[in-house]
Amino acid sequence: MAVLAINGGPKVFEQPIHAPWPEFDQRDEEALLKVFRSGNWWRGGTIESQAASECGKFERAFGALHGTEHALAVFNGTVAVECALRACGVGPGYEVIVPALSFVVSASAALPLGAYPVFADADPDTFQPDADSIEAAITPRTKAIVIVHFGGYPADLDRITAVAQKHNLPLIEDCAHAQGSQWRGRGVGTYGDYGTFSFQQSKSITSGEGGIILCKTAEHRSRAYRYHNLGRLESLGFYDFELLSSNLRLTDLQGALLNSQLEKFPQQMARRMENYAFLSAELRKIGGVDPLPADDRITRHGFYYYIFKYDAAQFGGVHREKFREALAAEGLNVTRAYGRSINEYPLFRNMKVPAEYTKSQYASVRMPVSEDACANRICTFSHTMLLLDRPALTKVVEAIAKVKANIGELK
Ligand SMILES: Cc1ncc(COP(=O)(O)O)c(C=O)c1O
Numbered sequence: 001m002a003v004l005a006i007n008g009g010p011k012v013f014e015q016p017i018h019a020p021w022p023e024f025d026q027r028d029e030e031a032l033l034k035v036f037r038s039g040n041w042w043r044g045g046t047i048e049s050q051a052a053s054e055c056g057k058f059e060r061a062f063g064a065l066h067g068t069e070h071a072l073a074v075f076n077g078t079v080a081v082e083c084a085l086r087a088c089g090v091g092p093g094y095e096v097i098v099p100a101l102s103f104v105v106s107a108s109a110a111l112p113l114g115a116y117p118v119f120a121d122a123d124p125d126t127f128q129p130d131a132d133s134i135e136a137a138i139t140p141r142t143k144a145i146v147i148v149h150f151g152g153y154p155a156d157l158d159r160i161t162a163v164a165q166k167h168n169l170p171l172i173e174d175c176a177h178a179q180g181s182q183w184r185g186r187g188v189g190t191y192g193d194y195g196t197f198s199f200q201q202s203k204s205i206t207s208g209e210g211g212i213i214l215c216k217t218a219e220h221r222s223r224a225y226r227y228h229n230l231g232r233l234e235s236l237g238f239y240d241f242e243l244l245s246s247n248l249r250l251t252d253l254q255g256a257l258l259n260s261q262l263e264k265f266p267q268q269m270a271r272r273m274e275n276y277a278f279l280s281a282e283l284r285k286i287g288g289v290d291p292l293p294a295d296d297r298i299t300r301h302g303f304y305y306y307i308f309k310y311d312a313a314q315f316g317g318v319h320r321e322k323f324r325e326a327l328a329a330e331g332l333n334v335t336r337a338y339g340r341s342i343n344e345y346p347l348f349r350n351m352k353v354p355a356e357y358t359k360s361q362y363a364s365v366r367m368p369v370s371e372d373a374c375a376n377r378i379c380t381f382s383h384t385m386l387l388l389d390r391p392a393l394t395k396v397v398e399a400i401a402k403v404k405a406n407i408g409e410l411k
Contacts, residue, residue: 003406006329012399013331017392019384022206023264031260035252043073043252045238054255061262062205062212065180066187066195070215072224073250073258077176077198079228080211081109083248084194085144087223088170090115094143095357099129099174100341100367101374102148106174107342115143116353116360119343121367123156126292127307127378130369131159135167137359144170149178149188151305151337151380152204153292157183157191164192172196175214179205180269180302187300189214194224199254204268204303204383205261207254272303272386275393279306279386282397286404288314289379303383305337310379316407320376323403326410330399335380341370 005011035041035054043053050056055073063071074080090096092114098107101122110117120133129147145164147155155173164171171192175181179197181188189195197203199210213228215221225234231245232238280291288311310320324334342348348362355361385396403410 002409004326004329004403004409005331006326007409011329011331012395012402016328016331016333017385017388017396019382019388021202021382021384021387022261023268023387024261027263028257028260031256032253035256041251041253043249043255047234054252054259055250056255058255058258058262059212061259062197063214065262065265066182066189066214068187068190068214068216070218070221072213072215072221072228073255074211074213074228074248075250075254076209077174077196077200077203077211078105078109079246079248080196080198080213081105081146081172081174082112083224083227084172084196084213085110085113085115085146086227086245087220088144088172088193090143093141095139095141095360097134097137097142097145098342099146099148099150100343100370101127101129101150101337102174102342103176103338104342104345104347105176106146106148108347109146116357117348118142118359119365119367122150122370122373124369124373126153126156127151127309127370127373128153128155129160131156131163134160135163138167138169139359141357142167142169144172146172146174147192148174148176149181151292151307152178152181152301152303152383153307154178154181154183154188154298157188158297161191170194176200176203177304178302179203180265180300182298182300184297185299187214190216192216193220199258202304202382204272205258205265207257207261210250210254210258268387269300269302272383273301275386275388275390276301276303276306278390279393279397282394283308283400286397286401288312288404289400303386305335305380305383306386307337308379309377312376315404316411318407318410320379322410324379326403327399330402332396332399335382336374336378337380339374341367341374343367344371344374
């Protein structure tokens, strides 16, 4: 008689388990209504009104959460990366080093600026951008380095900032996954020249769409400010335009929602970290489904993904995809992040790049660690799973342990 649900046995979860997101209440409604009724739905035209707006308030509050006074709200995480790249002087003729294991934007944001991404591979243990691979990707055309804190687990900022400094290259931290994460007691996004964040619907702080750029100094912010506000300088009049740029401003309705969502965030972050510790300890006991390594330098862990590493050898050689299918049948949806290493997308594979960009001949670029992680090893849950109650999480562990105990049924 089959035990696994995929073979007709009883399911662990009668209904597929689902963690509702976003969490919202009357405070969010009131915050939105306040701006709505004020009739002032943008963040304002003068520097004073911009600072006094909900967006201005959010820049200060989110900046404080990560440990900087210099922040700039924008309308999503994609334009945040683009704006930071432009502020670092990226343009036609340059190369930008980018992570292969990330959401496409970490790499593709350089393309509209006329620059070519050069991929760096991931560390096999943490799945984060690897400092040696970044250094090997540097050429005389390199203008900036983009890294990601994949899933919210910080990349090795000690080693990566050392590489950036050694080669005198600006560093952009794509922190779209890492709201709240800290490295050695300071928020991620403050180690590089710029740190960019997304507040799109699925992120752990959200206003549906939204973004912010943390900037190393006031001067860095001024540079980004020009590109986010139609090429205006803060010091010039409303109709004085200095350079070609677009309008990346966030609305104050979203600013208000971000402020009220941010009030809930510390408590949600504490719940996520507590459940992360529980789930990680339980998965370690099962074996072959290891969480990312504990690291004392990670002093606070924000999440987009809960990541664990599947080891087929400890599951009788059964491939991760079969394991995921078996769990889906049990009512537990295990994802595999974005499914492919960015260099493998047709966007890059089919791109014709002038021959002198030798590291950007994408048809032949291989990122062995990232490709293997995506194809065979990486397993993810949404951060929302870490907001479930303990009985639900215990059943998550039970489902995984059940598949392992009955792995013979999958062979
Ligand atoms: C790593 C990373 N960078 C950038 C972005 C782009 O953010 P947005 O969707 O807000 O444009 C995302 C969005 O998921 C992301 O995951």
